[in-house]
Amino acid sequence: MEGHEVIREEHVKEVTRGDPPLECICQGIPPLESHIAMSLAATAGKVIKCKGQTKCDTPRACVAEAAVAYKPKVPLVLEDILVAPPQANEVRIKMMNACVCQSDLYFWKGKDTEKLFPRILGHEGAGIVESFGANVIGLKPGDKCIPAWQAECQKCSMCKSSRTNICEVFMFNWGSGLMASDKKTTRFTRALDGKPIYHFFGISVFSQYTVVDEACCAKINNRADLTKICLLGCGIPTGVGSAWKIAKVHKSSTVAVFGLGTIGLAVHDSINYF
Ligand SMILES: [Zn+2]
Ligand SMILES: [Zn+2]
Numbered sequence: 001m002e003g004h005e006v007i008r009e010e011h012v013k014e015v016t017r018g019d020p021p022l023e024c025i026c027q028g029i030p031p032l033e034s035h036i037a038m039s040l041a042a043t044a045g046k047v048i049k050c051k052g053q054t055k056c057d058t059p060r061a062c063v064a065e066a067a068v069a070y071k072p073k074v075p076l077v078l079e080d081i082l083v084a085p086p087q088a089n090e091v092r093i094k095m096m097n098a099c100v101c102q103s104d105l106y107f108w109k110g111k112d113t114e115k116l117f118p119r120i121l122g123h124e125g126a127g128i129v130e131s132f133g134a135n136v137i138g139l140k141p142g143d144k145c146i147p148a149w150q151a152e153c154q155k156c157s158m159c160k161s162s163r164t165n166i167c168e169v170f171m172f173n174w175g176s177g178l179m180a181s182d183k184k185t186t187r188f189t190r191a192l193d194g195k196p197i198y199h200f201f202g203i204s205v206f207s208q209y210t211v212v213d214e215a216c217c218a219k220i221n222n223r224a225d226l227t228k229i230c231l232l233g234c235g236i237p238t239g240v241g242s243a244w245k246i247a248k249v250h251k252s253s254t255v256a257v258f259g260l261g262t263i264g265l266a267v268h269d270s271i272n273y274f
Pocket of ligand 2: 154
């Protein structure tokens with residue numbers, strides 16, 4: 001067997017605990033931003049029942065949907081999931097925009113070591129804080145944000161080093177597919193049978209709601225256009241960083257860019273700042 005197929009049984013109990021789900025509003029949350037504050041308040045602190053093709057049989061649940069990867073190279077499945085309330089130091093985000101990155105493809109193909117399935121992929125997107133757990137400071141419902149997979153605890157030796165930003169706490173936890181807070185639980189379960197679903201890069205943005213550690217939630221200006229700024233979740237900083245930090249491009253450099261996706265375009269644009 002390649003990697004884990006399912007999460008252990010004790011994880012099921014962990015992720016299904018907590019408050020009962022909210023009342024179902026199966027027509028979905030209106031996409032207009034004027035309606036968002038109302039919908040966020042309605043779901044805060046509750047389990048969110050995610051929308052799919054099945055009839056909503058859980059009382060007091062609200063609506064979302066997720067794209068779940070079940071096996072390498074098998075198309076993602078849009079289906080119901082339950083998104084548990086954020087625990088201490090965690091934030092639940094209503095995702096508004098998400099992008100597909102080459103790294104999603106890499107993990108979807110099962111080229112990584114762990115090959116965790118089922119899993120919710122996606123690591124480039126933007127959304128709005130819906131609720132938060134204990135001890136969270138500096139974030140509130142309604143804040144626009146970018147889920148950040150390259151988070152920093154700011155306490156470990158790697159974070160304190162000027163030579164790297166590969167945090168021991170968050171970057172080293174990716175392979176588990178579990179929350180960094182306890183390394184035992186997920187916040188996603190299938191609505192059909194309660195089976196847990198792994199996280200991806202600590203953020204899993206291919207879901208209408210996701211739960212992340214507060215360190216993985218970068219608050220942004222609330223005037224930002226989420227349809228564009230979502231690219232800051234991976235592609236643009238990867239391209240800019242490649243040119244500025246890795247290749248150390250300078251004013252007299254001659255640069256060849258191979259490929260003009262988000263990263264290539266970001267490289268191209270970034271060198272105009274010298
Ligand atoms: Zn990426
Ligand atoms: Zn750290």
